[in-house]
Amino acid sequence: MIAATNITLRYGRNTVLDDLSFQADPGQFTAIVGPNGSGKTSLLKALTGEMPIDGKVSVSGCDIAATPAWHLATLRAVLPQATVLSFPFQALEVVRLGQARNTMRDGTLPHQALARVGLSGYEDRFYQELSGGEQQRVQLARVLCQVWTPVENGTPRWLLLDEPVSSLDIGHQLEIMQIARDYANAGGGVIAVMHDLNLSAMFADRVVLMKSGAILADGTASNVLTDQNVSQTYECRVQTRTVPQDEAWFLLPQGAALRPD
Amino acid sequence: MALADTARALVDRRLRARQMHLWLGILLAAIAIISLATGASGTSLWSALFRLASGDGISLTERVVLWDIRAPRTLLGICVGGALAVSGAVMQGLFRNPLADPGLLGVSAGASLGAITAIVLGGLLPFGLGAFLGAALLPILAFVGAWLTMMVLYAVATRSGRTSVATMLLAGIALGALAAAFSGLLIFRADDMQLRELTFWNLGSLSGSSWSKILLAGPVILIATAFATTLAHGLNGLALGEASAHHIGIPVQRTKNLAILTVSGATGAAVAVSGGIGFIGIVVPHLLRLATGPDHHGLLVNSALLGASLLLLADIFARFVVAPAELPIGIVTALIGTPVFMWILLRQRGVVDL
Numbered sequence: 068m069i070a071a072t073n074i075t076l077r078y079g080r081n082t083v084l085d086d087l088s089f090q091a092d093p094g095q096f097t098a099i100v101g102p103n104g105s106g107k108t109s110l111l112k113a114l115t116g117e118m119p120i121d122g123k124v125s126v127s128g129c130d131i132a133a134t135p136a137w138h139l140a141t142l143r144a145v146l147p148q149a150t151v152l153s154f155p156f157q158a159l160e161v162v163r164l165g166q167a168r169n170t171m172r173d174g175t176l177p178h179q180a181l182a183r184v185g186l187s188g189y190e191d192r193f194y195q196e197l198s199g200g201e202q203q204r205v206q207l208a209r210v211l212c213q214v215w216t217p218v219e220n221g222t223p224r225w226l227l228l229d230e231p232v233s234s235l236d237i238g239h240q241l242e243i244m245q246i247a248r249d250y251a252n253a254g255g256g257v258i259a260v261m262h263d264l265n266l267s268a269m270f271a272d273r274v275v276l277m278k279s280g281a282i283l284a285d286g287t288a289s290n291v292l293t294d295q296n297v298s299q300t301y302e303c304r305v306q307t308r309t310v311p312q313d314e315a316w317f318l319l320p321q322g323a324a325l326r327p328d
Numbered sequence: 329m330a331l332a333d334t335a336r337a338l339v340d341r342r343l344r345a346r347q348m349h350l351w352l353g354i355l356l357a358a359i360a361i362i363s364l365a366t367g368a369s370g371t372s373l374w375s376a377l378f379r380l381a382s383g384d385g386i387s388l389t390e391r392v393v394l395w396d397i398r399a400p401r402t403l404l405g406i407c408v409g410g411a412l413a414v415s416g417a418v419m420q421g422l423f424r425n426p427l428a429d430p431g432l433l434g435v436s437a438g439a440s441l442g443a444i445t446a447i448v449l450g451g452l453l454p455f456g457l458g459a460f461l462g463a464a465l466l467p468i469l470a471f472v473g474a475w476l477t478m479m480v481l482y483a484v485a486t487r488s489g490r491t492s493v494a495t496m497l498l499a500g501i502a503l504g505a506l507a508a509a510f511s512g513l514l515i516f517r518a519d520d521m522q523l524r525e526l527t528f529w530n531l532g533s534l535s536g537s538s539w540s541k542i543l544l545a546g547p548v549i550l551i552a553t554a555f556a557t558t559l560a561h562g563l564n565g566l567a568l569g570e571a572s573a574h575h576i577g578i579p580v581q582r583t584k585n586l587a588i589l590t591v592s593g594a595t596g597a598a599v600a601v602s603g604g605i606g607f608i609g610i611v612v613p614h615l616l617r618l619a620t621g622p623d624h625h626g627l628l629v630n631s632a633l634l635g636a637s638l639l640l641l642a643d644i645f646a647r648f649v650v651a652p653a654e655l656p657i658g659i660v661t662a663l664i665g666t667p668v669f670m671w672i673l674l675r676q677r678g679v680v681d682l
Contacts, residue, residue, distance in 0.1 A: 117571045140577025147572060153424045154567055154622035157341070164564055165576055213576060 068092055069143075069225060069256065074113050074122030076106075083109045084120075084280045091273075093223030093256035096248055098267035100260075100292075101277035102301050107260045108148070110277065111229050114258065115145045127222050143225035144213035149234070150206050152194050158205045159190040165209035176215060180208040185242055199234045207231065207243060217255025226250055228259040232266065244270040264292060268316040276300060289316040345626025348619070352633035356406070359640045363402040366644060368652040369393050401537035404545070405643050406636040408534070408602045411549040411594035413635020414556050416609025417616075417628055421563030422587040423485065423496055426614060430595040431606040433500030435477045437507035439599035441514075442466075442473025447525050448514045466529075467544050471596030477503050478588045486570075534602055534643050534657060545597040552593035553632055559587055560624035567622070605658050607665025608635050614669070638664075 069091045076084040083106050091097040099107045112118040116131040116139065124131045126142050144165065152161070162177040181187060184204040194202060207228075214224040226247060232240040240263070247257045248270050261267040267274055268288035276284040276291050278300045284291040289309060297305050297318070307318050365373040371393040376386045386394075412430070419428040419435075430436050446466040453465075481503060485496035515526060529536075562583030565573035574580050598605070612635045616627055642660040649655060 115571075115575060117574070136574050136579050137577040140575065143575075145572070145575040147569070150568055150572060152567055153426060155617060156567065156622055160341070160621060160623060164568060209576075 068128075069114060069124070069126050069258065071110075071114060071124045072122055074120045074124065076109050076113050076118055076120045082280065084113060086122075087281060089114075089275070089282065091256060091258050093218075093225070094251060094254050095272040096251040096257040096259070096270055097273045097275060098259050098261045098271035099275045099277060100262070100264060100267055101283075105277040105300070106280040107277050108229055109280075111227055111258065111260050115143070115227055117145075126225065140213065141219070141224075142214075142222070143227055144210040146207055146210045146226070146228045146231055148229045149199070149203070156194045157191050158186065158194060158197065158208075161194050161205050162208045162212050165211075165213040177208070177212055180212040180215070181205070183211060183246060184208045185239065200236065200239060203231070203234050204239065204243070207246070211246070214255070217250050217253040223255050225256040225258065228257065230260055230262060233262050240266060264297070264318050268292060268318075289314065292316060292318070341621035342623055342626060345616075345620035345623065345630060348616075348626065348630050349633070352630055352637065356633050356637045356640075359637050359644070360402050360406065363405065363640050363644055364394065364398050367393065367398055367647060368654075373398075396539075397537075400539050400542055401534050401643070402640065403542055404537040404601060405534050405640040407542065407546050407549045408598045408605065409608055409636040409639025410553060410632035411545075411598040411635075412605060412608040412639070413612040413631040414553050414628060415591045415594045415598070416635075417613040417624070417631040418556050418559060418563065418587050419591050419609070420613055421559070421566060421624055422482070422584065422591070424567055424569070425496065426617070427610070428496065429607075429610040430474070430591060431604060431609060433477075433481060433496065434502075434504030434507060435474050435481070435500075435591065435595050436599050436604045436606075437504040437511070438477030439470040439474040439596045440604060441507040441511045442469035442471065442596065443529065443600050444511045444514050444526065445469050445473070447529065448518045448522050463540065464544060467548065467597055467600035470600035471548070471592055473507070474596040474599070475588065475592035477507065478592050482584070482588060529603060535654060537601075541601045545601040548593050548597040552590045552597070555586060556590045556594070557628050559583060559590065560628055563587065563624040603658070605639070605661055607661045607669065608639055611665045611668050612638060 071087065071089045073086050073088055074084055075082065075086055087110070089110065099110060101107045109118065113120045113122075114124055114126075116124065126134075126139065129138065129142065131139060158181065159177055162180050165180075166173075166176060178187075178190065181189060184207050186201065186204055186208065189197070189201070189205070194205060197205065210226065210228075214226065217224060228247065231247065232243050235243060244266055247259060251257045251272070259267075259271070261271075271288065273286065274284075274288045274291045275282055276296060283300055284296050292307055294305065294307055297307060305318055307316060309316050361373075369389070371390050373394060376390045376394055379386055415430045415435075416428070419430060419433070420426050422428070430439075443466050446469040450465050481496070481499055484499040515523070518526060562573070562578045562580075565576050565578035566580070566583065568576070570580050573583075613627060613631050616630045616634060620626055620630065639657070639661070642664060643657050646655040646657045646660045
């Protein structure tokens with residue numbers, strides 16, 4: 068379980084997260100959604116320990132402020148929004164960076180990870196020469212390589228993804244979301260900051276809707292993403308639907324208007 | 329299994345980097361022998377060795393030329409070249425930028441300021457302390473100068489884990505200029521004896537090599553280089569940015585502190601014994617990255633070997649080209665280094681990605 072208790076995060080004088088508590092369970096795919104500036108990426112950064120916060124965050128019972136980096140790295144892996152590299156690394160070398168020391172001997176693991184994100188044959192391509200979407204998938208392979216088995220010695224491991232699909236085409240979006248889904252199904256935990264509400268509703272077990280540094284609603288997609296909630300947080304009028312037979316939630320952009328009623 | 333086949337078919341650049349240790353080691357040994365065997369006096373290494381081996385004993389001239397002049401010069405060249413190249417490689421890893429170099433970013437200038445302070449103001453120390461530190465004062469202050477410059481540079485150029493190239497270069501230039509200005513002030517204040525000492529120190533050459541200089545700088549450089557090779561994993565992780573490095577399990581703060589200390593120690597020691605010699609730190613890691621990739625595991629060791637070889641080669645050239653006089657070695661490294669550097673920039677424009 069990843070749990071954040073009463074966390075407050077400030078950038079200078081700006082309070083981005085105010086006394087917020089959050090928790091996520093393994094075996095579940097949790098999507099954090101909300102408009103730009105709602106604090107969803109800040110929440111993820113607080114969960115990863117990237118930002119100094121007031122309050123406490125624990126991953127599988129370990130307080131992240133008191134746990135050394137190498138130990139945290141065995142519990143969770145983090146995919147940033149975008150990663151710029153200044154040196155001419157090849158794709159496989161980037162993936163290998165994620166490989167933990169205890170799996171170093173397994174020379175095929177980075178290859179498997181690249182294959183998992185659909186980039187077999189890209190091993191010796193230079194990272195800088197890949198497209199933005201391909202770079203993001205290479206980084207995902209690196210992240211998967213770090214916590215390859217979703218459950219290790221009975222302890223579930225975590226994928227923390229910051230907008231994993233925002234630079235991808237629809238085919239690869241589905242592919243990457245399925246990888247995250249499978250990871251959760253196999254017992255690992257997934258927390259993803261998402262922009263795309265439809266993809267979130269399709270793949271996530273639980274949707275956390277944020278606005279102005281607070282959690283506005285929390286639950287299944289169809290409970291959280293109501294017309295009223297979505298219209299209010301995103302400040303535009305939308306109509307959400309569900310597919311009748313399986314009650315799958317979706318949003319049709321054509322039904323939206325700029326101002327809420 | 330198909331995956332295992334691809335794994336084998338790929339040229340693993342790590343393997344190539346490891347093989348290169350051997351080739352660069354042989355190259356360095358060959359150049360070191362040439363360095364021992366050539367010089368203005370015409371003393372022959374081989375005949376001396378032959379006579380030594382046959383038990384005849386060697387003449388005083390041979391002993392002085394080979395043992396007191398060429399041997400320390402060759403060893404010091406190896407130490408300084410290795411130190412500069414490794415400093416460059418570590419600094420580039422730390423700043424995540426292929427343009428970082430102790431000479432370019434004012435770290436050498438900071439070390440120089442320390443050294444000049446030692447020469448000019450060293451006499452002002454209370455007598456006991458001055459006598460206690462003795463000849464070690466200059467390298468110590470050179471190290472302190474380099475270390476302070478590195479700290480300021482890193483604090484200014486790196487905000488929330490990302491290094492801005494523009495800020496880094498500008499801050500480096502500014503710090504270098506500031507150090508040079510203070511150095512100028514001190515030189516202005518120096519008396520005639522000190523000026524003489526300064527001029528000799530500042531020539532930027534290996535011509536004043538002696539065993540005592542090696543005893544001062546050698547251990548520092550060896551320790552710094554040894555520490556640098558332990559940083560490989562951390563520097564690889566830092567290439568992803570500080571946050572991601574932490575996420576993959578790198579102790580970021582410790583890696584950064586060690587890297588800063590390593591660069592300061594190696595650069596400070598190199599500057600203390602040889603004045604400022606440029607371009608080794610930037611050209612050597614670049615060439616090696618082209619050949620075997622940016623993985624620091626092989627890169628740091630190879631940088632030390634190739635840097636030592638290149639500096640020795642430049643020194644041989646500097647001794648040979650206008651013999652019996654010699655060129656300052658800084659001129660030679662700049663003459664060889666600048667075109668190579670420009671060529672790399674032009675060829676690699678896409679990949680270097682400034």
